[in-house]
Amino acid sequence: xxxxxxxxxxxxxxxxxxxxxxxxxxxxxxxxxxxxxxxxxxxxxxxxxxxxxxxxxxxxxxxxxxxxxxxxxxxxxxxxxxxxxxxxxxxxxxxxxxxxxxxxxxxxxxxxxxxxxxxxxxxxxxxxxxxxxxxxxxxxxx
Amino acid sequence: xxxxxxxxxxxxxxxxxxxxxxxxxxxxxxxxxxxxxxxxxxxxxxxxxxxxxxxxxxxxxxxxxxxxxxxxxxxxxxxxxxxxxxxxxxxxxxxxxxxxxxxxxxxxxxxxxxxxxxxxxxxxxxxxxxxxxxxxxxxxxx
DNA sequence: TATTGTTATACTCTATAACTATA
DNA sequence: TATAGTTATAGAGTATAACAATA
Numbered sequence: 115x116x117x118x119x120x121x122x123x124x125x126x127x128x129x130x131x132x133x134x135x136x137x138x139x140x141x142x143x144x145x146x147x148x149x150x151x152x153x154x155x156x157x158x159x160x161x162x163x164x165x166x167x168x169x170x171x172x173x174x175x176x177x178x179x180x181x182x183x184x185x186x187x188x189x190x191x192x193x194x195x196x197x198x199x200x201x202x203x204x205x206x207x208x209x210x211x212x213x214x215x216x217x218x219x220x221x222x223x224x225x226x227x228x229x230x231x232x233x234x235x236x237x238x239x240x241x242x243x244x245x246x247x248x249x250x251x252x253x254x255x256x
Numbered sequence: 257x258x259x260x261x262x263x264x265x266x267x268x269x270x271x272x273x274x275x276x277x278x279x280x281x282x283x284x285x286x287x288x289x290x291x292x293x294x295x296x297x298x299x300x301x302x303x304x305x306x307x308x309x310x311x312x313x314x315x316x317x318x319x320x321x322x323x324x325x326x327x328x329x330x331x332x333x334x335x336x337x338x339x340x341x342x343x344x345x346x347x348x349x350x351x352x353x354x355x356x357x358x359x360x361x362x363x364x365x366x367x368x369x370x371x372x373x374x375x376x377x378x379x380x381x382x383x384x385x386x387x388x389x390x391x392x393x394x395x396x397x398x
Numbered sequence: 399t400a401t402t403g404t405t406a407t408a409c410t411c412t413a414t415a416a417c418t419a420t421a
Numbered sequence: 422t423a424t425a426g427t428t429a430t431a432g433a434g435t436a437t438a439a440c441a442a443t444a
Contacts, residue, residue, distance in 0.1 A: 116362055118297040118313065122369055123275035123290060125388040130268035131315065132391060137265070147411090148265060155260040166425065171260065173273065178412055180427055202420045202425040220258050227264055233390050242387045246267040248375050249274060289434090308402065320435055322404055344402040344443045 129230070136226035144215070145189060149174065150182055151219055154191060154208065158216045162205035164197070191215055271372070278368035286357070287331060291316065292324055293361055296333060296350065300358045304347035306339070333357055 118124050134148055141151060149172065156171045157163055165179045174182065183206065186192040191212035194204040208216060231239050260266050276290055283293060291314065298313045299305055307321045316324065325348065328334040333354035336346040350358060373381050 115300070115359070116297075116365075117301040118294060119389060119392075120385075121294070121297060121365055122372070122385070122388070123272055123279070123365070124294055124297075124314075125385070125392060126268050126272035126275065128392040129388055130265055130272060133265035133268065149411095152260060152263070152266055155258075155263060155266075158257070159259040164425075172266075175413060176426065177414080177428085181412090184427095197425095200421070200425080204426075217257070223258075223263055223265070230264070230391055234387060238387060241383065243262075243264070243267070245376060245380060245384045246264070246271055247261060249372055250261075250267060250270040291434095306402080317436060318403065319405085319437080323435090326404095342402080342444070346403075 132230045133223075133226050136229050137222060140219070140222045144219075150186055153182055153186065154212060154216050154219070157192060157206045157208055158213070161207050162195070162197075164203045164205060166203070168206060186212070274372045275368050278371050279364060282361070282364045286361075292328055295324055295328065296354060296358050296361070299334060299348045299350055300355070303349050304337070304339075306345045306347060308345070310348060328354070 137148065137151070141147065146154075152172050153168060153174075156168050160167075165183060166176060168174070169176055169179045183192060183194065187194065190209055193207045193209055195207055197203045197205050227239070231242075234242070279290065279293070283289065288296075294314050295310060295316075298310050302309075307325060308318060310316070311318055311321045325334060325336065329336065332351055335349045335351055337349055339345045339347050369381075373384075376384070
């Protein structure tokens with residue numbers, strides 16, 4: 115009979131928690147939650163992305179998205195710019211301050227990776243990344 | 257500059273979601289949430305485990321634990337048995353019905369694994385499992 | 399005095415429904 | 422008619438504080 119450590123759902127969830135634990139102090143000091151950090155990363159990847167599109171990347175409901183972007187805008191990290199070709203939609207952009215924050219956050223993310231993957235070598239980490247990309251689909255879609 | 261798909265927190269979280277999506281219909285039909293399934297697996301692994309110990313495996317607060325076990329007990333899946341050597345603590349056990357449920361759930365978990373890992377071969381899945389066990393600590397502790 | 403578990407309550411996060419404005 | 426986004430509200434899920442029983 116399998117045990118709980120044979121459940122990949124459990125293992126993925128635990129691994130995710132480990133990373134989040136590492137990042138928690140930094141994020142708290144900046145008034146961010148992991149979801150908001152991910153949003154800033156997604157906006158940095160694709161400047162001008164709409165709220166709907168950003169929501170697809172991380173499966174965030176549009177009403178939740180409004181609240182999260184409100185928060186990031188309130189912190190001066192993100193701007194909403196109306197799309198001239200479809201004035202219902204906003205394009206999302208990082209402010210200068212937001213870009214600096216993203217760079218800083220990436221340093222902490224890489225530090226967190228190092229801590230959590232301390233018992234794996236570089237090749238193993240890269241293999242892990244490839245497997246995960248295959249699983250979640252590296253196209254960015256579901 | 258890295259992109260969001262370089263964030264292992266994001267990747268782990270997405271991968272976990274993929275598994276949960278697969279299991280969602282089954283769990284809903286049985287009145288369970290993923291956390292409760294994990295609890296049943298943990299109790300199956302270590303019959304007599306206390307609520308506190310079970311909470312450590314999955315980082316569940318003791319007040320949350322009371323509610324989750326209440327639910328599983330209400331479904332007739334789990335029994336609380338007072339520990340004779342420490343009468344503050346309960347030992348948790350699966351009922352016969354709970355054991356059957358666990359067996360059945362494992363079949364669905366393995367089906368979910370197959371679906372999510374369809375683009376990986378058996379060796380890659382096993383490597384992935386080993387990496388995850390190293391990361392989360394296969395001792396079952398944090 | 400510290401610990402296991404319970405209860406009542408409050409909080410956080412997210413989603414539902416109804417709305418505005420564009421398409 | 423359908424879609425992007427907003428607002429107000431309701432709902433999950435979880436945690437905090439105070440408690441009882443036991444160590």
